[in-house]
Amino acid sequence: MRKFIAARKRQLIAFVVAILVIVGIIGGLWITNVFGWRQWRVQEAQGFIGASLPQSAADVRFTTRNQYTRIVWLRFSLPPNADLIPFLTQMGITDALKTGFTPFPAANPQEAAITWWQPIASKVFSGVYWNTGAKVIEILLDKTDGSQPVVYLRAYALGKT
Known part of the structure; x- marks a missing residue:
């Protein structure tokens, strides 16, 4: 027992x-x-922006901060003939990319530590600024190297998340 x-x-x-x-x-x-x-994963960043990356996206890089509000920086390259419209549509963006427009007109000191984030270096580009009411999405399509366009996307929530 x-x-x-x-x-x-x-x-x-x-x-x-x-x-x-x-x-x-x-x-x-x-x-x-x-x-x-x-740390967030790419899948969570895609959930935050409301869109899956294009199938042809390569060299995907992203980072996020949550000091005052959630901010996501995302960069990826595409083949020259890739269609970005389905990606934009998933996020609810109905405006076309505007040739010569950049939503990143000046370097941001907060982004200085992100070495791969260089939209300011773009020479041939188009972009769009989109406010959904809950978040802001800024996109720049850099076609400086026509053989490998690069997409820069910054999204941030309006308010603490």
């Missing part, structure tokens, strides 16, 4: 420890999400 009680006691202790470990992991993940410590 004593062996039976000892075995049951070990099983109960193992069960309690397992529950505590699971609760600790779930709590840790929840805390990192609440305080914004966990």
Whole structure:
């Protein structure tokens, strides 16, 4: 009988420890999400902007910040004949890209640390600024290198997210 009680006691202790470990992991993940410590994935950035990247998108880079509001910077290249209209339509953008327009007219000090974010260096470009009411989406299509156009997208929520 004593062996039976000892075995049951070990099983109960193992069960309690397992529950505590699971609760600790779930709590840790929840805390990192609440305080914004966990890095976003590309899929979450796509969810935030409301569109999947074009199938032909290559060299995809993105980063995000959540200091005052959620901001996403996204950059990807496309083949020269790629159609960007379905991508824009998914985000609800109905305006066409305007030749010679940039939503990024000056360098932003907050973006200086993002080495791959260089829309200011574009020479041949078109762009659009779109306010959905809940967020702002700014897109620049850089055609400086006609063999590999680059899309720069910055989106930010209007208000804390």
